[in-house]
Amino acid sequence: SFVYYLFYSYFSFKFCFFNVFFFVQLFNPNFLHNIFKITKLNDILVGFIYFKILYQVKIKHRN
Secondary structure: OOOHHHHHHHHHHHHHHHHHHHHHHHHOOOHHHHHHHHHHHHHHHHHHOOOOHHHHHHHHHHH
């Protein structure tokens, strides 16, 4: 259930983050450029969190 909680908190954070992001973009002329930057950063974040979860699950199963 801990893993589910992590996923839930991550997705709620992502939802909140993108709402704020699009609100800020209303006043920003470099809209497309920033979208590419943010999605690249987001992919790295997703990969890192996913790897962390997998690692924790592996450790739990080993013990």
